Amino acid sequence: MADSDSEQMVERKRGSGVKLVYDLLRDEILDLKLAPGSAIDEVALASRFGMSRTPIREALVRLAGEGLIETLPNRSTMVSNIDFLGMHAYFDALVLMYRVTTRLAAQHRRAEDLENIRTHQAEFSDAVRSQDALAMIATNAAFHSAIAAAGRNAYYAGFFDRLLGEGRRMLRLYYQSYEDRLPTRFVDEHEEIIAAIEARDVAAADRLGKAHGEQIVEQIGRLLTRHERQDIEL
């Protein structure tokens, strides 16, 4: 297995390299395939992707802009650590965004939005049924992202996406330690949310979004306190 870790050296289209590296690295970071705190080697990546350091660097700058990696001047760049101390702030923002986006979706949704949302819900449901933790996390994020899109506020949607992305790492941590079992309760809650959005019931959407968010926070919070009593590194 001399070069099992190197990507295929196909001819890429000019300009596609950065996106390729960016997408893959982002996924690997969010799925915890790259451990928080681990170093990132530019030249290794360059040879792995069969390109020069320049496009690699560009992708890294983008990731740094999103806070997924950290760059020490003149010295190593590494995968950002998960900020356990700031977790409370994170969940605070996440719950608020759950509320706001669900509420706005109930106000502004169009027919095609519902279709889109239902598609994602079906994928989420499948992931739950097949006990695929990574898929659950990703499809859940996509489901809520679709709701945010239906709310027609690009600022909220962008912020929410960022939060959901950051959350993927924490959720991964969570499901790892719970043998990847997840309450089907989330599926039901999603259905209720969809119903409220379809009925354009803003108050119900607001309430359900809030409850849904707090429910998740509570679950993770339980894990968190246990971890904190043990050996979480920050």
Added chain:
Amino acid sequence: MADSDSEQMVERKRGSGVKLVYDLLRDEILDLKLAPGSAIDEVALASRFGMSRTPIREALVRLAGEGLIETLPNRSTMVSNIDFLGMHAYFDALVLMYRVTTRLAAQHRRAEDLENIRTHQAEFSDAVRSQDALAMIATNAAFHSAIAAAGRNAYYAGFFDRLLGEGRRMLRLYYQSYEDRLPTRFVDEHEEIIAAIEARDVAAADRLGKAHGEQIVEQIGRLLTRHERQDIEL
């Protein structure tokens, strides 16, 4: 004035170039010195700053990450247009963030935060007195950013900073057409907000933050509708 537009060619420290270009370009964009929609020439910037295209490019990638410039693949990069159609969404998010950050500041502020906030308020007051529109906009943003920092939620603070940055361009547009006169009312409202934060009066902070935001929105909204009747390009 052969090279009046080129920067001094002093020896920079290794690694400082990107930040230099990034900061300056960002300011020029937000202060509307670079018109929305205008093209950005990498080689021109390179010669202007006396460096190669590589660090320029890195700065541009960062700006693109913040949405301040847009990059067409293989073709020109330009200063982002102000999204007048999405203005409603923008103000919606802005008001919410005014509320949330002020509210959190009332909850979590420490003694040193108040000092910091008061310093910014003094600078804002000075700017209003001397009718310096650019300074007003910048110091106002800094004031609210300081409040957000006192709220101890990095997610809200980051999002809010981004909104305030984007808003600088709209405000600049606004004050340009109003001969740079600004109601001293804002100064008073700021004082009320500070008092509420100092008293840890969460309810009052929430209410004042909301009112402050809506007040600004209303003022700009008046301008906007007038513009829309005229010749705003989007």
Added chain:
DNA sequence: TGTATTTTTTTTGTCGACAAAGAATGCGGA
């Protein structure tokens, strides 16, 4: 004159190379 096609020009994306800044290593003296 107007339109389609080729040629030139401009600008971007990528590369390999090199020098600066740390980090790691080796050496000498106590």
Added chain:
DNA sequence: TCCGCATTCTTTGTCGACAAAAAAAATACA
């Protein structure tokens, strides 16, 4: 053996150059 200093090594930041893409200009043709 342990510490301070010099040297080597590794990794980053920057550069100049070149090729691909698209736009602009020029040409051919009706």
